Amino acid sequence: MTTTAPIDPTEFRRALGAFATGVTIITARAADGTPLGMTVNSFNSVSLNPPLVLWSLANSSLSFDAFCKAEYWAVHVLSAEQQELSARFARRGEDKFSGLELDAGIGGIPLLRGCAARFQCRTASQYQGGDHVIFIGEVLAFDRDETAPLVFHGGRYAHATRRDPAEAKPRSAHLAGSFGEDFLGYLLGRSHFRFFAQIRPHLVEAGLSDEEFYVLASLTLKPLMSAEDLAAGMEGVLDEQSADALRALVERGFARVASPASSTSSASYELTDAGRGCALHLISAAKAVESQVLERLGHADAVVLKSLLNRLLTVIDPQAAALWGRGET
Template sequence: MSMQNFDVRDFRRALSQFPTGVTVITTNDQQGQPIGVTASSFNSVSVEPPLILWSIDKGAHSLAAFENSEHFAVNVLSRDQVDLSNRFASRGEDKFKDVLYGKGVGDSPLLNDYSAQFECKTWAVYEGGDHLILVGEVLDYRYNDSNLPLVFARGSYSVSSQHPSTVKYDAGDESGEFISDYLLYMLRESYNRFSSDLYPKLQAHGGVNPEEWRILAMLRDHGAMKTDDLAPLVMQPAVALIQTAEWMQDRGLVQLVDCSLSLLPAGISLADKLLDLAKQHEAEVLSALSDDQSRQLKNGLRAIMESRP
């Protein structure tokens, strides 16, 4: 493919199919002020010596601080730190305000909560197109097995969990309560079984992925919304949401003006079509229950969710 015909948005869309973890990389600027950025480009390089790498956009406000710093820290975020990821991915605010942190090697900020942390000495800085690649030698590290890591894929946040093919669930197995009669296993198994049927239908009938479907559905319910308000509802950081919106705008589905997103007529039509499909799918899922049982199930799940906001 020649660069003349190279679609940058489509390339980003292809890259987003590869899931990554989410990190906040921290250091100090020349005035000793804490600096932090959200990055999903973190990766391991070597065990002997212990080396890791990550990359930073050359247009980043904090580029000089990281390029010239002798030390930095990698804070691998947990599933409960979506707000923190969004904060450090944004611009124009005091990112460390009200954030609990200490200081590590070279005084690099260390977040109090994490899935893992790596304190690094800058090993090398390489040119990488529109990014700089920073390699760090790990001087100290720690991890927290009780925190599930935060995952990022296709522009949306997710969490790591066992693949359904590795978990055997048999509703008729009465040999033990933990698998056959444990609520969390049953909820997850139900979701895995039936979502795997729905999402291919959305793609086949509407040409949208789950992330785009959530945007269509939310805008159909609420009307035009600011991207900052919509982002948490569709589980995307604002930057990724705007990229998704631009892709959908190219298809004539939405209009993005001054960080406000609204459906165009084609988007309304597609949202209604896919909502009908989703309702049909839901009816198939609930066909094993009576109407009263279906209502009781939804009301019960709603009560559980409302008990822990």
Template sequence: MSEPRTDFDPRDFRRALGMFATGVTIVTARAQDGTPVGVTANSFNSVSISPPLVLWSLAKSARSLPVFSGATHWNVHILSEQQETLSNHFARAGEDKFGGLSLDDSLSTAPLLPDCSARFQCRTMFQYEGGDHVIFVGEVVDYDRSERAPLLYVTGGYALAARKAAAVSTEAAATPSSALFSEELLGYLLGRAHYQFVAGFRATLNERGLSDADFFVLSTLSVREPLSAEEIASHVAYTAIDVGAVLLRSLCDRGLLRLTDTPQPGYSLTGAGRDAILHVLAAAKSVEAGAGAQIGEMESTMLRNLLKRLISATDPGLPKLWTASQP
């Protein structure tokens, strides 16, 4: 039997522990003088279903330790992916963490934060010494949850959760791993997802007599207008569609666009153009809602996040449509 190691590098040991993904919580309590306290923690875990028990730990060096050690109640908030800023706020010391925050009604005096993925209102049951931490075990006296995707923490940074997908094709398992083209090709998955998504509102495009090129131009101008021909072409460059004078003239002739000189020169939507694109975008939103209902809010959030990262990683320097134009 080998001897246990005694030469752990604290930094490397922390990195190894960081491979275990956890949720992110804020634990709150109230001091005897009424002062609210709260800390960000990822040490939360379940202990028992019956009775309902949970635990979390706090460093002995934490300034809030005396408050939590003396508290009869504390609340655990599992943060949603939209509460990263709140997590950072409560992770910093020496600030008025509750200033300007709205609170929900709690069964105890412990502060109850809104808009979380889940919340557990707890009564202190036990406290244990755990090395350089104190472990708090509490009985859950009330809880609630939402469909908001939870915020995760892994390898030293925030992350999002998503369920692992099954194969798109039933024959995928039979595809040789050396095959040049398979359903694992990212371009294939992105392309197929795009065309299947657009197919869901293709009927609305056809009813409005709009081509894909028309849709790209009108949707771009629905975000910002007026834009010059060169600006429109640069914003639509990722589609490989050449937005030239012929296309823009056609949209003007059909009463969907107009060329203006004031307050600045460029193309803008007409009333008919705005009505057309609003109907198409409403249909696209309906398709999005249907797809989102099938894959779930958590996966939808993860998908948006990954696509944003992919766009950033492959961006050849296209202009940012949602960034205010420079004067």
């Protein structure tokens, strides 16, 4: 006789979390017309012909009876930019649809906007499966968008990116033990220099050095920038060069002292009208360069790239937050 050890529910959940899934929101209407919606990651395809999909709902769900009685429902595959929407529909006890712009679907289904894909379905069958009921739906209509999907893996949100099957293996240097083609410093450094090279002609035209432009752009982040916050934000980036750049901007009339230093606080600086005009002109040029680069990269990978770089920045440069304000939103 074969015996097995009891399954630990917590460890079982963690093991299931090793499988990355998309994140969806299922919507429908209750019999009284009330819109229903909840975040679900149990969505899957069943058949292409006929087009069938499935998802499952816990027997303990507050919306269990309403979803079981609904003839029509919609599956929304969320985009990478809809993490907050996912969190909203995962919470209980609030009007999840408040303030949202909706489309009307088949049978009056409320349809959310901005999703990677939407499937409008009619209930084909329901099956009891342990502590969940499994819904099989016939897809009556669908639409999709070329946007990066939101992914859930290991108990947290993640991003998906495409990988070229023909992508070459990173090359190694001739000298054993030297940097490889996938060395992070090489990738970041070369990308930065090539990206910034497309912006520099605009700086030359404005008569600004790289350092002066960086400080000028930093002064646009807040109405008033204290010397203390500017120094903290520039630590490890410009260091003492930031003071020279700031002094040059003041001398040229692009920035001014808004409040002198006192015994309890450092001096604060603000942009002049000329400084704002120059900054906005240069930043517009930089954003145009960014737009061209990201268009070639593709929207989905651009979202992933920015997310990873933001995470990297929090790991290696926690002082960067000083430029944006301490705890401000």
